Amino acid sequence: MSLLILSAQDVNAITATFSSAELEALMASVFHHLSTGSDYALPHRTTIAMSHHTALFMPSWVKDVGTAIKVVSVPTSTDDKRGLPASTILMDEETGCVKAIVNASALTALRTAAVSVLATRLLLSKPPISLVAFGMGKQIEAHVDLHIRAFPSIKRCVIVNRSRNMHLENLLSELCRSHPLIAFKGLVADDTAEVRSAVSRASVICTATSSTHPLFPSEWVSPGTHLNLVGSFKLGMVEVDCDLIRRAGTIVVDSAEACAVEAGELIAASRRAGDMIEIGRLVEDRQGTSQGEIQMTKGDMTVFKSVGVGLQDVAIAQHVVSKAGSLAVGTIVENFHV
Incomplete structure (x- = not known):
């Protein structure tokens, strides 16, 4: 099974094709799930102190959408102006393998x-x-x-x-x-x-x-x-x-x-x-x-x-990945799980 990698540039190219109505509908679906209190899992985030950052690990699952974990590193120094590094790892629901790694800084x-x-x-x-x-x-x-x-x-x-x-x-x-x-x-x-x-x-x-x-x-x-x-x-x-x-x-x-x-x-x-x-x-x-x-x-x-x-993170990352193929965007690592 292959692995799809989407860089920040790839993500920008894909999201540039999204309409505001498309994004509104996506978020409406997410919050409908949340308010009904079913068909999702949202464990509390895990925090790890690194040398110069606090790493946040945020897993989530939404029925008929997918499973993901978002990783964000927050600088401990207020002088660090490089932004917040963020990546989302998406899972394949059938095989349990990682199917995509998405740069999530802009998402x-x-x-x-x-x-x-x-x-x-x-x-x-x-x-x-x-x-x-x-x-x-x-x-x-x-x-x-x-x-x-x-x-x-x-x-x-x-x-x-x-x-x-x-x-x-x-x-x-x-x-x-x-x-x-x-x-x-x-x-x-x-x-x-x-x-x-x-x-x-x-x-x-x-x-x-x-x-x-x-x-x-x-x-x-x-x-x-x-x-x-x-x-x-x-x-x-x-x-x-x-x-x-x-x-x-x-x-x-x-x-x-x-x-x-x-x-x-x-x-x-x-x-x-x-x-x-x-x-x-x-x-x-x-x-x-x-x-x-x-x-x-x-x-x-x-x-x-x-x-x-x-839940917003898994939904937006899955939406980006679903568009990558038709737009021929991203790097595919063949046989990653072999």
Whole structure:
């Protein structure tokens, strides 16, 4: 049996062919599985301390999708700016052999952005016109690109960062090349007046930072705005204040169990699993397969909080591998298991 290896360049070539609707549908299926509580396995991740990294091993299985383990190395030094090395190993369900090794560095951002777009579609009451994004990493690049592709109504986008540097300039240049009809603008977080104006006019706000303090006060956010919060993943990390969380009423999340212990701003606002509803339940409701009436407390704006689940990783990696053959992309090692 052969082994398929997909490099970062291979993965980029494949994902460039994905439509936003295709990715939304993929994530809708994933979270439908999660909320029904069946046909998946999601063991807790294993952590190993290396010399200069913390290695995370995250296995998962989804019925009719596949089995995988994602390995991510998080640098222990804040001076390490090389990014997060990530790979996903996919198993063959029949033979039990490894069938593919996929560079997953860009896939985490893509699958996270895809579920944020799904949340925006499910929760926003009218077509978005203005998008504001806080951060400048791969997550923000994916969120901005996918939202613009998913919602042709978006006409302007503001990206807010702690400082104006070459990384921000390069991101803005790349987005301008990809979406020449959109009015892009970069702002520094310290420019309070301009940031406040941008936030108050936003239809959608996406945050993907490691902040330990709210990025903006609740009073800046206008009624009817939708927020996708994807940055915090542990106690002490917060991107918005407690008042904003309370304004939103029932918080929509990827996993209520995970967010109850990992979502810093929800913990700070004393939100428990019972105060949240999983996005998979909303997918069920849209498809007409919901078991019972969905109870949600309405606020004057909406919030989707994501900390990420392993089922997304197996689904996106399997989808990439399934496209590799028809696109003649990747390196095949023949007789790897002989």
